[in-house]
Amino acid sequence: MTIFIIITILFIIDYICNFINYLYARKLYLSDPIKTKKDNSNMYLIIPVYKEERIIKELINNFKKVVNKNIKVVIVATKKEKNNLTYNLAKKYIADNPNFILLKYDKEKGIMANQLNYAIDYIDTIDKSNYIVGIYNADSLIKKEHIDFVRYNIKDNNCIQQYSYFKSNKKLIINDAIKWQNRWSVIFEAGRCNNKLLNNMNYVIGHGLFIKSSSLKKCGYFSEDTINEDAILGVILNYLDIKIIPMPYFEKADFVLSIKEYIKQQSSWWNGPKQAFKYFKIIINNQNNNKYRRDIYNGNFIKLFIICFKLFLHAIYWLMGIYILLFLYGYIAYKIYGITGLIIVIMLNYINLELWDYLAYRIIKKKTNDQSLKYFLLKTPLTFYLVHSLGPILNILKSITGTNTINKKYKTVR
Numbered sequence: 230m231t232i233f234i235i236i237t238i239l240f241i242i243d244y245i246c247n248f249i250n251y252l253y254a255r256k257l258y259l260s261d262p263i264k265t266k267k268d269n270s271n272m273y274l275i276i277p278v279y280k281e282e283r284i285i286k287e288l289i290n291n292f293k294k295v296v297n298k299n300i301k302v303v304i305v306a307t308k309k310e311k312n313n314l315t316y317n318l319a320k321k322y323i324a325d326n327p328n329f330i331l332l333k334y335d336k337e338k339g340i341m342a343n344q345l346n347y348a349i350d351y352i353d354t355i356d357k358s359n360y361i362v363g364i365y366n367a368d369s370l371i372k373k374e375h376i377d378f379v380r381y382n383i384k385d386n387n388c389i390q391q392y393s394y395f396k397s398n399k400k401l402i403i404n405d406a407i408k409w410q411n412r413w414s415v416i417f418e419a420g421r422c423n424n425k426l427l428n429n430m431n432y433v434i435g436h437g438l439f440i441k442s443s444s445l446k447k448c449g450y451f452s453e454d455t456i457n458e459d460a461i462l463g464v465i466l467n468y469l470d471i472k473i474i475p476m477p478y479f480e481k482a483d484f485v486l487s488i489k490e491y492i493k494q495q496s497s498w499w500n501g502p503k504q505a506f507k508y509f510k511i512i513i514n515n516q517n518n519n520k521y522r523r524d525i526y527n528g529n530f531i532k533l534f535i536i537c538f539k540l541f542l543h544a545i546y547w548l549m550g551i552y553i554l555l556f557l558y559g560y561i562a563y564k565i566y567g568i569t570g571l572i573i574v575i576m577l578n579y580i581n582l583e584l585w586d587y588l589a590y591r592i593i594k595k596k597t598n599d600q601s602l603k604y605f606l607l608k609t610p611l612t613f614y615l616v617h618s619l620g621p622i623l624n625i626l627k628s629i630t631g632t633n634t635i636n637k638k639y640k641t642v643r
Contacts, residue, residue, distance in 0.1 A: 230565065232557075232561055233558075233561045233562065233565060236553060236554065236557065236558045236561070237558075239553070239554070240554060240558070240577065240581075243554075243581070244581060246427075247416055247581075247585050249420075249424060249426060249427070250416045250417065250420030250421050250424055251415075251416050251420055251585065251588055251589075252420075253420045253421075253423040253424045253425070253426075254415050254416055254419050254420035254423065254589070254592055255592060256423065257419055257420070257423040257475055257477050258415075258419070258477055258479075258592050258595075258596045259592065259595065259596065260477070262378055262381075262382075262477050263381075263382065264381040264382075265381055265382060266381075267380050267381050268361070268379075268380055268381075268383050268384075269299070269380070270299075270358060270359060270360050270361050270383075270441070271299045271300075271301070271356055271358055271360040271361070272299060272300045272301070272360065272361040272363060272376070272379070273300075273301050273302075273303050273330075273348075273352050273356075273360060273361070273362055273363065274292065274295075274300065274301070274302045274303065274363040274364075274365055274371070275303045275305060275345055275348045275349075275362060275363065275364055275365075276288065276292070276302065276303070276304050276305065276364075276365050276366070276367060276369075277305045277307075277341045277344035277345060277348075277367075278304055278305065278306050278307075278315050278319070278367050279306070279307050279309060279310055279315065279344075279640060280310055280314075280315060280640070281315045281367040282314040282315050282318055284367055284368060285315055285318045285319050285322065285367070286318065286322050288304075288367050288368075288369075289302075289304075289319065289322045289323060289329070290322075291369075291370055291371065292329075292365075292371060293326075293328075294371070294372075294373070295371055295372070295373055295375075295376055296326075296328035296329070297328065298328075300328070300376065301328055301329070301330055302328065302329050302330070303329075303330045303332065303348045303351075303352065304319050304323075304329065304330070304331050304332070305332045305333070305334060305344040305345070305347060305348045306319065306331070306332070306333045306334070307333065307334040307336075307337075307339065307343075307344055308333060308334060308335055308336055308337050309334075309336075309337050309338070309339065311337075313333075316331070316333055319331050330351070332347065332348055332351055334347045335347075338636060339453070340453070340456075340458070340635055340638055341435070341451075341458060342450075342451035342452055342453045342458035343453055345364065345450075345451045345458075346450045346451055346453065346521065349362065349442070349445070349450065352442075359385070359441055359442055359443045360441075360442045361379065361383055361439055361440070361441060361442070362439065362440050362441070362442055362445055363379070363438070363439045364435065364436055364437070364438045364439075365436050365437065365480075366436040366482070368482060368483045369436060369437070369480055369482065370480065370481045370482075371480075372478070374478060375391065375476065375478050375480075378476055378477065378478065379439045379476075382474055383439060383440075383441060384441075385441050385443060385444060386444070386470070386471055386472065387444075387471060387472040387473070387474050388433065388438065388439060388440035388441075388444065388466060388471060388472075388473055388474065389438070389439040389440075389473075389474045389475075389476050390422065390433050390434065390437060390438055390439075390473050390474070390475055390476065391437030391438070391439075391475075391476040391478060391479070391480045392414045392415070392418050392419045392434070392437065392475065392476070392479060392480065393414055393434075393436075393437065393479065393480045393481070393482040394411050394414060394415075394479045394480075394481060394482070394593045394597065394599075394602075395407045395410055395411060395481075395482055395483070395484040396481070396484075396599065396601045396602055397601065397602055397603040397604070397605070402488055402612065402613055402616060403484070403485075403486070403487070403488065403491070404605055405612070405613035406484070406485075406488070406491055406613055406616070406617075407484055408586040408589075408590065408604075408605075409582075409586065409613060409617060410484070411586070411589050411590060411593060412585050412586045412588075412589040412590075414479075414589070415589035415592050415593065416585055416588075416589050418431075418434070418475075419475045422473055422474075422475040423475050429539075430463075430464075430467055430536050430539035430540055431463065431467070431473045432459065432460055432462075432463030432464075432473075432501070432540065433459050433462055433463045433466065433473060434459055435457075435458060435459035435462075436480070437476065437480045438459075444471055447469065447471075448462060448465045448466065448469065448471070448523075448525070449465070449517075449518045449521050449522065449523030449524075449525060450518055450521040451518075452518055453518055453519045453521075454511070454516070454518055454519060454635075455500075455504060455507065455508070455511075455635075456497070456500040456504065456633070456634070456635050456638055457497070457498070457500045457501040457504070459501060460500075460501030460502060460504070460505070460508070460540065461504075461508040461511070463540070464505070464508045464509075464512070464533075464536055464537060464540060465508075465512065465525055467536045468512065468525065468529075468532065468533055468536055469525065478596075479593060479596060479597055481597070481599070488616060491616070491620075492616070492619045492620050492623055493620075493623070493639050494620070494639065495617070495619070495620025495621070495623075496620040496621070496623040496624040496627065496633075496639065497620075497624075497638060497639040498620070499544060499547060499548075499620055499621045499624045500624065500633070501540075501543075502540050502541060502542075502543035502544035502547065503541075503544045503621070503624065505537040505538070505540040505541035505544070506537055506541060508537060508540075509533060509534065509537040511523070512525050512526050512533060513526050513530070513533060514526075544621070547617070547618070547620075547621055548618055548621040548622070549618075550614070550617075550618070551614045551615055551617070551618055552618070554578060555574065555575070555578045555611065555614065558574050558578075559571050559574040559575060562574045575611070578611060578614070579611055582611070582614065583606070587604060587606075590602065590604045
């Protein structure tokens with residue numbers, strides 16, 4: 230009975246937090262954007278690419294819509310792609326467009342962070358100002374209103390994060406994965422980030438991210454010594470009181486095409502919260518980021534510990550959510566109340582997932598007016614709840630076998 234009461238309290242807290250975050254997400258996306266003083270600094274939109282030959286032309290045509298004399302697009306290929314196909318195609322499609330800069334990271338080993346830092350090092354050779362850095366993926370779609378929001382809201386002591394949405398898919402489990410990810414983006418990420426009531430630990434997601442170059446350098450650039458570069462940056466931003474501002478516009482992004490690829494992707498993403506206390510150790514020891522100075526620790530041990538602990542809790546929720554809130558809760562409810570208790574627990578979990586998935590969908594639909602968005606009710610959210618935990622389990626297995634490393638980081642298939 231004690232365990233039953235504890236899990237019931239956790240379930241109620243989860244519901245209340247989702248409700249509060251939902252209200253803040255609605256306020257963010259369905260209210261008029263705030264404008265302050267405009268920042269006309271030079272802006273560089275950096276796009277790391279690797280094996281993107283299928284979409285490189287579309288990428289360039291998309292970003293041509295927003296470039297001008299003080300907005301440049303920096304495409305960073307890598308020597309890791311030995312056939313140079315992406316680089317050569319990008320060179321062909323850019324032609325001599327002065328608003329595009331094409332670079333190639335000069336080492337075969339390295340991850341996205343290496344490409345980003347390589348681009349920033351190059352920009353520093355041509356621009357000594359406190360410029361704005363924007364990070365996007367190869368499949369990102371950008372609009373002028375996104376740039377305008379950044380111009381009117383970026384500061385030296387903040388950064389701006391844009392969150393993604395994904396269009397519906399007719400495949401059963403994949404569509405539930407999309408519903409889950411849309412809800413996660415809207416309610417857990419954007420809603421929490423806009424939440425002024427609770428002192429949340431908010432992270433950045435590594436694309437749709439804008440930050441002044443001075444702030445990024447203060448953070449020690451993008452992390453080259455951790456598997457994921459975005460989670461540790463979120464920890465540092467929180468520690469340095471550099472506020473993360475959510476953008477009230479969605480980035481439309483592609484979704485993986487199979488459950489197998491989804492689990493591999495989730496396994497890679499789980500490294501972010503899982504390694505929270507590795508970030509703690511890096512920061513407290515002022516460990517440099519390879520050649521980049523990372524002099525961040527200011528002696529506030531308790532603040533740093535709390536931030537990292539909050540991030541690590543994300544890994545626990547991700548891995549254990551279904552096993553605690555459905556399996557363990559259902560088993561105990563059955564032992565106490567019989568089949569009625571089990572049915573009630575199953576229905577509570579189903580409604581909790583389906584409700585927030587649907588409300589997130591409604592926000593996205595109203596904000597984007599994307600006619601490709603559909604909502605398929607009464608499908609498999611509980612089945613997918615289990616699938617969602619398989620990425621962390623795969624990550625644990627890879628860690629045991631020594632294959633969860635920077636050099637073997639998974640690259641999402643497009």
